[in-house]
Amino acid sequence: MMVIRRFFLLFLLCFSSTISAEQKKSFGPFDVHYSVVNSTFISANTARIYHIVRGKDRALVNIAIRKNLTDGSSKAQKAIVKGHSSDLMRETPLQFLEIIEQDAIYYIAEVKFYDEEIRHFFIDVQPDPNEPAFRLKFTQTLYRDN
Numbered sequence: 564m565m566v567i568r569r570f571f572l573l574f575l576l577c578f579s580s581t582i583s584a585e586q587k588k589s590f591g592p593f594d595v596h597y598s599v600v601n602s603t604f605i606s607a608n609t610a611r612i613y614h615i616v617r618g619k620d621r622a623l624v625n626i627a628i629r630k631n632l633t634d635g636s637s638k639a640q641k642a643i644v645k646g647h648s649s650d651l652m653r654e655t656p657l658q659f660l661e662i663i664e665q666d667a668i669y670y671i672a673e674v675k676f677y678d679e680e681i682r683h684f685f686i687d688v689q690p691d692p693n694e695p696a697f698r699l700k701f702t703q704t705l706y707r708d709n
Contacts, residue, residue, distance in 0.1 A: 590697040593640060595688050596627045597699060602673065603708045613660065613671070619707045620675055624648070624657060626699075627669040628690055639668040643696070646686030648674050657686070678707040 587596050602610070602621040610617045628640040644659045657672035676682060681704050689696035 586701065588699055592631045593690055594629045594631065594637065595697065595699055596629065597701065598625045599623070599703050599705065600625065601708045615673060620677065622674050622676060622705055624672045624674060624684065625669055626659070626686060626688065627667070628688060630690070639666055640690050641668055643689040643692060644670040644686065646684065649683050650680055676705040680705050
């Protein structure tokens, strides 16, 4: 089980940056890393463990928050992560799953899409429940995996 989880984390860290260039946005001391990848890039076994539906028309939104420390290093940060995705006609809520692995914390949500669809993502990230959330907005064209 731990090997599969480590593989999943390694997958997200490696493939998200090569398949769909990982991006980052900074909010004060927090860096929010985000990417969207086709769900078929994860193995069927990993998808089963995390109850992820794989398909040519499904993608995974990956969000990871790092807090920058005064010594120049950073650490994984838990957060409340909520959001939705939209196209020209419909809005789809994103249900994020928190995954904690040793020194990594990331949030995964599934989204169904049409080939060559332009999706707009609106994600609220709240590292401190006593402070307002940060609004992360980005747009990405999604392509079916052939």
